[in-house]
Amino acid sequence: MNKLLKIGISGLALTLVFSAGAFAATVAPKIIVNGNQVKTQTLPKIINGTVYVPIRAISEGLDASIQWDNTSKTVYVDSDPNFGMERSSVAYVANRNLAYRWIMAYDERDYQGVLDVVTPDFKTDIYNESFPAGTYNMGTIVEMKPVASTDSTLTVRIVQRVTAEDEYKVKVERWHFVFGQGKIKSVKRVPDTAKYLDRYTLFPGANFGI
Structure with a gap:
């Protein structure tokens, strides 16, 4: 009786092991x-x-x-x-650096820093006339990456923290820069590129979101 019981238990254990393996595989x-x-x-x-x-x-x-x-x-x-052949690496680097300076000035609410890199007729839909006053519902930029360019334009993928009263999410969208006279003529959101994520990980230990 004891021998039968031991065999039965062993058989059950093997069945469980193989069942678990089959489950993991499926x-x-x-x-x-x-x-x-x-x-x-x-x-x-x-x-x-x-x-x-x-x-x-x-x-x-x-x-x-x-x-x-x-x-x-x-x-x-x-x-x-x-x-x-590269189209113009010199133009790309110059435009990228201007765009990055503008983005960082905007993110740090540095109004003079923004004015230093734009033309007198500069246009944007990224901020309104009240910039840089107030920080309510303003995003904090955690990542930026160029994704397309010509000699006079650059499109940058922007990742922002977006805060509000009852939510904390991450927004990803693309901003299109147009350059002229060695400065930035306009910065506009690329239509239909914005999406919201619950969280965003730059690298282990640098996590944003909820």
Whole structure:
């Protein structure tokens, strides 16, 4: 009787182990990018102990551009399929530096710093006439990244903390800069690029949101 009981318990234990393994193999892993779960129709898979994830889901979660070249069977992530001679690295760096100076002056409510880098006829929809007075519901910029440019324009991806009375979220959107006369002529929000996230992780230990 004791022998039968031991065998029965051992068999039950083996059944539980294999059942747990089968369960783990059938549950799709989650994809978390910058602290937010990415939803995708193509589920991640575990094959021979390696996790495979759809590159489009990862790229879009990072707000990176992605292109597929069917002829060469190549995926381009934040890359130029038609890479050749640089258009003008000097113009890009100069415009980027101006844009970054404007962004930091705006974020620090440094009105004179803003005026120093803009033309007399400067236009923007980022702030109103009351700038820099007041800080209510103003965002704190935690990350900025150029995503597109020409010799006279630059588009920057902006990540901001957004505070209000009953919520604390992170806003991601794109700002379009136009340059002329060695200064900034305008800064406008790119339509339909704003999205709100519950949280945003720059790197481990630097987390923003709720």
